[in-house]
Amino acid sequence: MSEPLISIVTISYNQGEYLKECLESVASQDFINYEHIVVDDFSHDNSRDIILSFKDKVVPIFKEKNTGAADSLNTGFKKAKGKIYGYINSDDYIIKNCFQNVEKLFNQNKDYDVIYGNGYIVNEKSHFVKTFNSKQFTMKKYYYNRTHIFQQGTFFKKDCFKSVGGFNIDNKTSWDFELFADIYQKKKFKFLKVDDYLAAFRIYPQSMTGSKDKTKSKQRNKYLIMKYFNKKRTLIEFIMIKIFYIKDRLFNIDFLLILIKDFIKSKKKIKII
Numbered sequence: 001m002s003e004p005l006i007s008i009v010t011i012s013y014n015q016g017e018y019l020k021e022c023l024e025s026v027a028s029q030d031f032i033n034y035e036h037i038v039v040d041d042f043s044h045d046n047s048r049d050i051i052l053s054f055k056d057k058v059v060p061i062f063k064e065k066n067t068g069a070a071d072s073l074n075t076g077f078k079k080a081k082g083k084i085y086g087y088i089n090s091d092d093y094i095i096k097n098c099f100q101n102v103e104k105l106f107n108q109n110k111d112y113d114v115i116y117g118n119g120y121i122v123n124e125k126s127h128f129v130k131t132f133n134s135k136q137f138t139m140k141k142y143y144y145n146r147t148h149i150f151q152q153g154t155f156f157k158k159d160c161f162k163s164v165g166g167f168n169i170d171n172k173t174s175w176d177f178e179l180f181a182d183i184y185q186k187k188k189f190k191f192l193k194v195d196d197y198l199a200a201f202r203i204y205p206q207s208m209t210g211s212k213d214k215t216k217s218k219q220r221n222k223y224l225i226m227k228y229f230n231k232k233r234t235l236i237e238f239i240m241i242k243i244f245y246i247k248d249r250l251f252n253i254d255f256l257l258i259l260i261k262d263f264i265k266s267k268k269k270i271k272i273i
Contacts, residue, residue, distance in 0.1 A: 002033075003081045003082065003083075004033055004034050004035040004081055004082045005033045005034065005082055005083055005084060005103060006031075006033065006034040006035075006082050006083075006084045006085075006086065006099055006102060006103070006155070007034070007035050007037065007077070007080035007081060007082030007084070007085050007086075007158075008026060008034060008035070008036050008037070008085075008086045008087060008088060008094075009036075009037045009038075009039065009073055009076035009077055009080065009085070009086075009087040009088075010022060010023070010026075010036065010037070010038045010039070010076075010087065010088050010089070010090050011038075011039050011040075011041060011069055011072040011073055011076065011087070011089065011090060012038060012039065012040045012041065012043060012047045012051065012090040013040070013041040013042070013043050013047075013066065013069075013072075013090070014043045014044060014045045014047065015043075015045075015047065015090045015091045016043070016045040016046040016047045016049075016050055017091075018090060018091040018092075018124075018202065019047055019050045019051070019090045019091075020050050020053075021093055021126065022088060022089070022090050022091065022092060022093045023036070023038070023050070023051070023054045023057070023058065024093075025088075025093035025094045025095070026057075026058075026088070026093075026094060027054060027057040027058075028096070029094070029096075029097070029098065029099045029100075030096075030097065030100065031097075031099035031100045031103065033099075033103075034082065034099055035059060035080070035081060035082060036057065036058045036059065037058070037059045037061065037076040037077075037079050037080060038051050038054075038058045038059065038060050038061065038076075039061045039063065039072045039073070039075050039076040040060070040061070040062050040063060041063050041066050041067065041068070041069070041072045042062075042063050042064065042065050042066040047090075048062060059079060061075060061076065061079065063075070067169075068169065068172065069167075069175060070167035070168060070169045070171060070172075070175035071167075071169045073087060073166070073167050073175075074166040074167050074169065077161060077166060080158070082158065083157065083158055084102065084106060084155050084156070084157060084158070085155065085156055085157070085158055085160075085161050086102070086154065086155040086156070087151075088152055088199060089152070091202045091204075092152050092199060092200060092201050092202050093199065093200050093202075094152070094198060094199045094200075095120070095197060095198060095199060095200060098198045098199060101117075101196050101198060102115070102155050102198070105117075105155075105192075105194055105196065106155075106157075109192055111190060112190045112191070112192040113156060113157045113159070113160050113183075113189040113190050113191070114154065114155075114156040114157075114160060114180070114183060114189060114190070114191045114192070115154070115155055115156075115191075115192045115194060116134050116137075116149050116150060116153055116154035116155070116191070116192075116193060116194070117134065117150065117153040117154075117193075117194045117195065117196040117197060117198045118131060118132060118133045118134055118150055118153060118195065118196065118197045118198070119131070119132045119150040119152055119153045119197060119198060119199045119200060119201050120132065120197060120199075120200040120201070121200070121201055121202075121203055122200050122201070122202050122203070123202070123203060123204060124202065124204035126200075126202070129203065131197070132148075132150050132201060133150075134148060134149050134150045134153070134193055135148050135149075135193070136191075136193050137149055137180065137184060137191050137193070138184075139181065139184060139185070139228060149177075149180060150198075150199070150201070151176050151201075152198070152199035152200070152201050153196075153197070153198035153199045154180070156183065157189075159189075160183045160186075160189050161179075161183075163183070163186055163189075164179065164182040164183055164186065166179075167179055168182075178227070181227075181228065185228065
């Protein structure tokens with residue numbers, strides 16, 4: 001049997017209530033040239049039984065201890081054999097013809113390495129809430145919190161993932177966004193936003209990513225700015241980012257002093273942009 005074109009990874013941790021719908025959304029795709037790797041991160045509910053009920057349609061991995069989302073994703077992608085990678089959380093799902101659309105998009109845009117589309121927001125009963133429209137990704141927009149990528153509808157070539165070493169397991173709040181930022185910073189990889197709707201993202205009170213946790217969002221942005229800020233920032237960018245985050249109450253004095261110190265160290269020429 002030839003190697004699959006698409007490798008999709010799902011991580012599962014105590015989300016048996018929604019897991020079956022996720023697995024069915026992949027198994028019911030008309031496109032067959034894919035593999036679905038499901039990593040259970042030591043769940044204590046019925047997740048294992050649900051995964052085993054799909055044993056002919058998934059590659060199951062059961063971990064012996066809970067190590068978190070980023071590590072579980074890395075575990076899954078180490079087994080991946082496809083040329084195009086994607087991942088879907090166990091409480092989300094992909095929509096009909098997703099893989100066919102992904103194949104078509106990469107065939108039509110061979111020079112691009114990361115392709116991301118739009119999606120649907122649903123509630124705990126899978127009822128439609130609203131649409132989610134991705135925005136063009138740039139680091140500058142990211143600093144201003146103006147870039148939004150629909151992770152569930154994002155697919156990327158294997159080389160992108162390998163080049164950055166996978167997900168950062170020390171990042172507990174923004175491992176997915178950090179991956180995209182790391183890939184973008186490589187410069188040689190090209191991002192393409194498309195208008196296709198590829199997946200559904202579930203929002204409910206208990207979900208890690210679906211909860212409206214502004215504190216976690218601010219921690220995520222602060223972490224990434226700390227990592228990338230001192231790389232080729234201009235004075236104007238420095239001032240604009242500072243103003244934006246002071247307004248958003250993200251800054252504290254220690255963080256501000258670090259940014260000033262990093263900017264002085266960079267010794268970049270001031271230029272108007």
